[in-house]
Amino acid sequence: MQAPTKAPVNAPKRGKAARLWLQVKRRWGLYLLLAIPVAYVFLFNYVPMYGVTIAFKKYKIKQGILGSPWAGLYQFRRFISNAKFLQILVNTLAVSVYSLLAGFPLPILLAIGLSHLVSDKYRKTIQMITYAPHFLSTVVMVGLINQLLNMHTGLLNRIIEAMGGSAVNFLGKAQYFRHVYVWSGVWQGAGYGAIIYISALAGVDPQLHEAAAIDGASMWQRILHIDIPGILPTITIMLILRMGSVMTVGFEKIYLMQNNTNISLSEVIETYVYKQALTASKPDFSYSTAVGLFQNVISLILVLTTNFISTKVSSYGLW
Amino acid sequence: MAQAHPVHLKKKKLSMLGQPGDRSFHVVNLTLLTLFMLAVLYPLVYVVACSFSSAYAVITNQVWLWPVEFTLDGYKACLKHHLLMTGYLNSLVYMIFGTLVNIVLLVLAGYPLSRRDLPGKRGFIMFFTFTMFFSGGMIPNYLLVKDLGLLDNRLAMIIPFAFSCYNMIIVRTYFTTNVPEELLEAAQIDGSSDIHFFFRIALPLAKPVIAVMVLFHGIGHWNGYMRALLYLNSSSKYTLQLVLRDILLLSNMTTDMMAQLDDSALEEMQNAMQLIKYAVIVLGSLPVMILYPFVQKYFVKGMMIGSVKG
Structure with a gap:
């Protein structure tokens, strides 16, 4: 099997380019298949990237993207010097970091707990039920929050009152907004989020558990020294992916949860971008695009940085 | 498995x-x-x-x-x-055709990129993966839809932004691990073309992953509301989620x-x-x-x- 040395000896001294061309010609069918997604992605992913240039312009609908005059960093300066800039940035980071801190560990614990459940049947039941909320749409989810946290008829307040407490106005006071947003997200996503760790745990060598049990290790010790190290690569990758999106909250849920009382805490970059361009009386496309780009670039830097640190420290990276 | x-x-x-x-x-x-x-x-x-x-x-x-x-x-x-039934029907139509577009793109990109003998593979992969890390964002996307004349058009719910690189990588991995190299070699000796091989052999082998992708994307179409919020105006084209939003959250x-x-x-x-x-x-x-x-x-x-x- 010494394939690499064979070809150059006998082959006529044809140019590298010619040989490559022959290979390409032979695979024409594959290129034909690829042509459709390539053209598609060019149109729907790369053309909007070009559209980002309006962030550096003063875009006017009549003049189009090409015809509008350049404005340099004007739009970015406008955003940074805007009175709302700091508030929006803090809101975005607060909601996102809080979601990460509250939502990241629970699926891991859940997966470990489930993997050591003695009854297979009960494990499947728990999985079935806890995955379910993931499949509720955002609109239904927010409707559910509104119903269940209602001051007078909401289930949560009824339970609080039944236990002797007094009802809390979860939806009517801004101070509760972040908690409601984050913990409803945990309620909805923790079960489903555990799947990836359950599959990672299934890959942990059972002989390790066997040996440890024989040597007298307790369950707690086995979890700490076998399970956790076993799924550490998965945890790292998931963390990297989450860190990359620390600057993004996700438009759908927070936009639906916004109201006049919580707007000072619930206005994040995405909702701001949407409103400035599409619901404002004077739509400002360039400004909105600049705000969105500001977010995208920071996100990109975050992914690359966390990945770099992770590959240096633990050798688990995305690529 | x-x-x-x-x-x-x-x-x-x-x-x-x-x-x-x-x-x-x-x-x-x-x-x-x-x-x-x-x-x-x-x-x-x-x-x-x-x-x-x-x-x-x-x-x-x-x-x-x-x-x-x-x-x-x-x-x-x-x-x-009056809109609930319309919403159901609209959502169903958008979901079926939207998912179809998703799947076609996934397999057409996923299969060739799973082949070792594709010259320039690295370049194509970079072309696609770049979309995972950087995107135009909400407003440039909106302007593109507008320039294509798709605002308030049902096609805007089906055609644009249907490519998911993350899922394409899953499909590609599936092709790589589940279409044996020997099968390809045998087919090539028989003089079968790449396109023929793709439709006759590779695609049927990928049915399980396609089923999974149909579910992922189908539920995404059914549950999402942002696209409809951005691109649709007339209530006769509304999706179920927008109608639900009207009733549940706006109390209309x-x-x-x-x-x-x-x-x-x-x-x-x-x-x-x-x-x-x-x-x-x-x-x-x-x-x-x-x-x-x-x-x-x-x-x-x-x-x-x-x-x-x-």
Whole structure:
């Protein structure tokens, strides 16, 4: 099997380019298949990237993207010097970091707990039920929050009152907004989020558990020294992916949860971008695009940085 | 995949064979998991119970677990809503055709990129993966749809932004691991072309991953509302989610809905609204929740395939 040395000896001294061309010609069918997604992605992913240039312009609908005059960093300066800039940035980071801190560990614990459940049947039941909320749409989810946290008829307040407490106005006071947003997200996503760790745990060598049990290790010790190290690569990758999106909250849920009382805490970059361009009386496309780009670039830097640190420290990276 | 099960069973037995002190672990574990399950389950059961109760029972906090003063009033009122059925139909159409576009793109990109003998493969992969890290964003996307003349057009719900690089990588990995090299070699010796091989052999072998992708994308189309919010104006084209938003969150209820309920005094209407909202929550999630138990394992499978190579 010494394939690499064979070809150059006998082959006529044809140019590298010619040989490559022959290979390409032979695979024409594959290129034909690829042509459709390539053209598609060019149109729907790369053309909007070009559209980002309006962030550096003063875009006017009549003049189009090409015809509008350049404005340099004007739009970015406008955003940074805007009175709302700091508030929006803090809101975005607060909601996102809080979601990460509250939502990241629970699926891991859940997966470990489930993997050591003695009854297979009960494990499947728990999985079935806890995955379910993931499949509720955002609109239904927010409707559910509104119903269940209602001051007078909401289930949560009824339970609080039944236990002797007094009802809390979860939806009517801004101070509760972040908690409601984050913990409803945990309620909805923790079960489903555990799947990836359950599959990672299934890959942990059972002989390790066997040996440890024989040597007298307790369950707690086995979890700490076998399970956790076993799924550490998965945890790292998931963390990297989450860190990359620390600057993004996700438009759908927070936009639906916004109201006049919580707007000072619930206005994040995405909702701001949407409103400035599409619901404002004077739509400002360039400004909105600049705000969105500001977010995208920071996100990109975050992914690359966390990945770099992770590959240096633990050798688990995305690529 | 095939080996995962026996390994798992073996581990289960090991869990039981632990130290004497492990009993406390199992008790704590079982209790916590059960509590979490109930915390997820109870609100869902409560909503269903409310939706079948009378408006009066709901507003006076009589419902805990079972419907009180059982009635279908809430549902009858919902069905009176002129847009709900339109929304259902629209969503169904957008979901079917939108998913079709997703799948075509996934396999057409995923298969060639799974082939080792594709010159320039690296370049193509970079071309696609770049979209994972950087995108135009909401406004440039909106302007593109606008420039293509697709605003307030049903096609805007189906055609644009249908390529998911993350899922393409899953499909590609599936092709790489499940279409044996020998099969390709044999077909090539027989003089079969790449296109022929793709349609006749590779694609049928990829049915499981395609099924998973249909579910992922199908549920995405069904549950998403942002695209409709951005690109649709006329209510006749609204998706179910936008209609639900109208009823649930903006409390836009038509008078014909209210007329369904016996008393039409203003206070009664407020009460009825609570009931209608519970019924709408159930109606809105019904299709997915009915299908969910049957397709659940495919979602899990999909997550597993995806986690093989993050």
